[in-house]
Amino acid sequence: MPVFYGTHIESPLMLGTAQYPSPKIMAEAFRTSKAGIATVSLRREQRSGQDFRALIAALSVHILPNTAGCHSVKEAVTTAHMARELFQTDWIKLEVIGNSDTLQPDVFALVEAAQILCAEGFRVFPYTTEDLGVCERLVQAGCEVLMPWGAPIGSGRGLMNPYGLRMLRAHFPDQVLVVDAGIGLPSHAAAAMELGYDAVLLNTAVAKAGDPVAMAGAMALAVQAGQLAARAIPMEPRDMAAPSTPVLGQGLLA
Amino acid sequence: MGQIHILGAGVMGLVMATELAARGHQISISDPAGGPGPGACSWWAGGMLAPECEAESAEEPVARLGAEAAAWWQKHSGCVSYQGTLVLADPRDRADLSRFARLTKGHQTLDEAGISALEPDLAGRFRQGLFFADEAHLAPRAALKALVAGLAARGITITAAPPAKPALTTALTPTLTIDCRGLAARDQLTDLRGVRGEMLLIRCEGVTLSRPVRLLHPRIPLYIVPRGDGVFMLGATMIESDLRGAITLRSMMELMAAAWAIHPGFGEAALIATGADARPAFPDNLPRLIRRGDVLFANGLYRHGFLLSPATARMAAEHIETGAQPEFLHEVSP
Numbered sequence: 001m002p003v004f005y006g007t008h009i010e011s012p013l014m015l016g017t018a019q020y021p022s023p024k025i026m027a028e029a030f031r032t033s034k035a036g037i038a039t040v041s042l043r044r045e046q047r048s049g050q051d052f053r054a055l056i057a058a059l060s061v062h063i064l065p066n067t068a069g070c071h072s073v074k075e076a077v078t079t080a081h082m083a084r085e086l087f088q089t090d091w092i093k094l095e096v097i098g099n100s101d102t103l104q105p106d107v108f109a110l111v112e113a114a115q116i117l118c119a120e121g122f123r124v125f126p127y128t129t130e131d132l133g134v135c136e137r138l139v140q141a142g143c144e145v146l147m148p149w150g151a152p153i154g155s156g157r158g159l160m161n162p163y164g165l166r167m168l169r170a171h172f173p174d175q176v177l178v179v180d181a182g183i184g185l186p187s188h189a190a191a192a193m194e195l196g197y198d199a200v201l202l203n204t205a206v207a208k209a210g211d212p213v214a215m216a217g218a219m220a221l222a223v224q225a226g227q228l229a230a231r232a233i234p235m236e237p238r239d240m241a242a243p244s245t246p247v248l249g250q251g252l253l254a
Numbered sequence: 255m256g257q258i259h260i261l262g263a264g265v266m267g268l269v270m271a272t273e274l275a276a277r278g279h280q281i282s283i284s285d286p287a288g289g290p291g292p293g294a295c296s297w298w299a300g301g302m303l304a305p306e307c308e309a310e311s312a313e314e315p316v317a318r319l320g321a322e323a324a325a326w327w328q329k330h331s332g333c334v335s336y337q338g339t340l341v342l343a344d345p346r347d348r349a350d351l352s353r354f355a356r357l358t359k360g361h362q363t364l365d366e367a368g369i370s371a372l373e374p375d376l377a378g379r380f381r382q383g384l385f386f387a388d389e390a391h392l393a394p395r396a397a398l399k400a401l402v403a404g405l406a407a408r409g410i411t412i413t414a415a416p417p418a419k420p421a422l423t424t425a426l427t428p429t430l431t432i433d434c435r436g437l438a439a440r441d442q443l444t445d446l447r448g449v450r451g452e453m454l455l456i457r458c459e460g461v462t463l464s465r466p467v468r469l470l471h472p473r474i475p476l477y478i479v480p481r482g483d484g485v486f487m488l489g490a491t492m493i494e495s496d497l498r499g500a501i502t503l504r505s506m507m508e509l510m511a512a513a514w515a516i517h518p519g520f521g522e523a524a525l526i527a528t529g530a531d532a533r534p535a536f537p538d539n540l541p542r543l544i545r546r547g548d549v550l551f552a553n554g555l556y557r558h559g560f561l562l563s564p565a566t567a568r569m570a571a572e573h574i575e576t577g578a579q580p581e582f583l584h585e586v587s588p
Contacts, residue, residue: 021311022539044504045495051447052494055537154472204472210357 002176002198004037005091005123005144009062011036012193013223014178016203020212023055029206029216030059037062039093039201042083043069053086064125066093067113071100076113080122092117093147093180095127103153107134111141118142127180130164132171139175146172147180147201150192154204156184159191169196186215186222193226194234256429257282258574263412264294265394265559266552266566267434268401272330273567275408277575283405284416290398295436296559298453298529300479300489301394302466303327303561304339306360306386310353315540315581316558317359319565324390326564331400334392337465340364340372341384344515350470351382361386375461375517391466393481394560432570433551437496437534443544443551448496448532451557452505453489455481456513458523469512476512478520485526488513492557496532533557541566542584543573550574 002009014037020026030038038061045052056063065083070076073096080092096113098106105128114124118141126138130148138146148168151157159165160182169177176199179192183202192200200223209215260271263285271283287293305320328334341361343351355361361384370377372385402412416431433439440446463486466479479487488509506528513520536542536554541562544551552570555562569580579586 021313022535022537024538025313027537044493046497048450048495048497049493051496055447208353 001036002178004125004176007062009036009199010034011220011223012199012227013189013220014039014064014199014201015206015216016201017041017056018203019207023052025212026207027055027059028213030061032213033206033216033220035061035216035220037064037199037201039064039066039203040087041066041068042079042086043067043075047082047086062091063087063089064091064093065089066127067095068093069097070095071097071106073109073113073116076109077116080113080117084122090121091123091125093125093127105129105149107131110134111137114138114141114143125178130161130168132164132168135168135172139172143175145176145178147178149181150179150188151182153181155182156205157182158184158188159195162191162195165192165197166195183219186218189219190222190226190229193223194229196230199223256280258430258432259284259416260432260434261285261416262294262434262436262438263287263289263402264434264436265290265296265299265398266436266555266563267432268398268405269326269330269563270432270434270552270567270570271405271410272401273564273571274574275405275410276330277571279571279574281410282413282417283410284413286414288414289402289412290395292529295451295531295533296394296398298451298490298531299394299559300453300466300477300487301392301397301560302339302477302479303334303390303392304386304466305561306358306389307339307341307468308558308561309359310357312558313538313540316562320558320561322565322568323561323563327390327392327397327560330404331392331397333396333400334390335465336390338372339386339389339391339466339468340369341386341468341470342369342376342380342516343382343470345381347470347472348382350472351384354470355384358384358386360388372465373463373467375463375519376467379517389466391479392560397560429548430574431549433549434553436553437532439534439551439553442546443553445536446534446553447494447537448498449535449556450493450495450497450530450532451490452493452501452509452530453487453528454501454506454509454525455527455529456486456488456520456523457484457526458486458520459484460519460522461517467516469516471512474508474512476509476516478513478516486513486520486523490557498530498532501528501530533559541582543570543580543582544584545573545586547588 013035015035067076067079096109178199180201260283305317309317364383463480535556572578
């Protein structure tokens with residue numbers, strides 16, 4: 001099971017807390033999936049969202065506040081400070097938006113904000129592209145966790161660049177790697193775990209499903225299946241079919 | 255049955271008063287503001303009576319019980335428009351339209367010609383839409399005022415303060431208080447929370463719509479409700495916050511951009527008012543009746559004040575009259 005900055009988490013599934021039909025359904029989704037970490041946004045709610053924060057605290061999971069909706073280094077750093085105060089945690093999912101339509105990360109501002117926050121003692125979980133150069137910089141800044149996207153936020157398109165994600169895994173064998181964003185189906189979540197990733201973070205795929213609780217359960221099973229498969233050392237695909245019984249002599253039996 | 259006093263003259267209080275008075279109960283009603291106004295979140299409501307569309311994100315009781323709303327409002331306020339609801343999406347967001355269609359009932363799929371037949375001003379702007387023919391809408395402030403007038407016609411006026419408790423119980427003493435104070439009842443109901451909503455009122459001479467139009471968008475869903483005389487209501491944000499302060503620029507820009515996407519003619523509209531308030535909600539986002547001794551709370555109508563207040567008031571009346579335990583009744587203590 002994943003270890004984030006020294007904290008053991010019981011599940012490789014991380015869930016967002018936005019867009020559920022109700023807080024009650026959100027709570028049931030967490031219970032059913034046994035997700036170990038809940039991400040929470042602050043940018044729009046600011047300090048006045050205390051009632052919703054209390055409902056999230058009642059989930060009894062680890063809370064990972066995020067800087068969703070921040071477009072600059074300064075906004076992200078200010079929001080991280082507020083998150084530390086409101087949630088009493090030095091964990092921060094660092095998100096700096098580069099494009100307000102696609103919500104792609106601004107990787108330059110991301111690296112800069114990560115340097116500032118790591119120096120201030122935050123445990124930074126950066127939402128990034130799968131670019132190796134950017135990930136190197138984030139690790140140099142002090143990030144022990146990297147969270148490359150599978151596809152843009154809310155797109156549900158799955159792993160757009162499995163090769164890039166596989167390369168990251170090979171290049172950073174000791175970093176904690178999480179596929180964050182773009183997961184639409186349990187098969188996408190399983191695929192991320194099959195690549196040897198430590199965890200998967202998703203929100204829309206569960207919250208906007210017709211039955212969020214059922215989908216949360218499906219995601220939990222998929223993540224578990226993918227994790228078991230990665231540990232089991234899967235067979236390599238090959239170009240030729242490989243019959244498991246000898247064909248020699250079959251004609252004689254026909 | 256003795257006297258019933260209702261606290262609060264927002265949509266829940268006025269519907270409760272109207273329903274109980276119509277059933278022959280002796281009622282009185284008070285509100286610190288003296289009547290419906292900007293202090294009540296229903297003042298800022300969209301007024302869509304759209305139970306089928308709400309099923310996209312709400313639980314089953316909303317669609318079933320919301321179906322009572324249009325007939326109730328027509329009977330008691332006479333200001334319901336039965337024009338249905340039109341749901342649209344930009345071509346690149348068509349996945350949201352198919353999702354909406356899968357999660358709702360009672361709609362027909364429209365093509366470009368079907369959309370322009372319903373709303374000629376939208377001709378050529380959208381290739382696909384959903385039409386919910388059975389839905390309705392009303393103008394919230396006019397509807398609330400009609401309920402006040404209806405109560406006045408029965409000799410019931412809204413006082414600023416509840417009746418003082420006399421030292422001795424008399425026949426005129428309220429035997430039951432129904433607390434419909436919305437978010438203000440948080441002093442008694444600890445799991446009530448506020449969900450912020452923001453809206454705009456605009457006047458636009460260049461665009462005519464006959465019915466509420468919903469524009470689906472992965473991040474900025476918008477509805478636009480025609481109020482008549484060129485006035486439209488644009489709404490509404492949903493933010494997990496009880497902040498009641500003025501609308502933010504971001505929310506305003508998003509609402510305006512979405513209106514522009516429905517028709518660029520809205521770009522020439524005059525902005526006549528903005529509004530922001532916090533809706534009262536319980537963790538399941540469904541209304542609750544809570545009985546504690548001689549107080550009955552009716553609260554948590556969330557974004558469904560006009561849609562679910564008639565069913566909530568009916569259940570309260572059944573509980574009072576027969577001791578029934580209707581589905582919204584959550585807790586009973588002596």
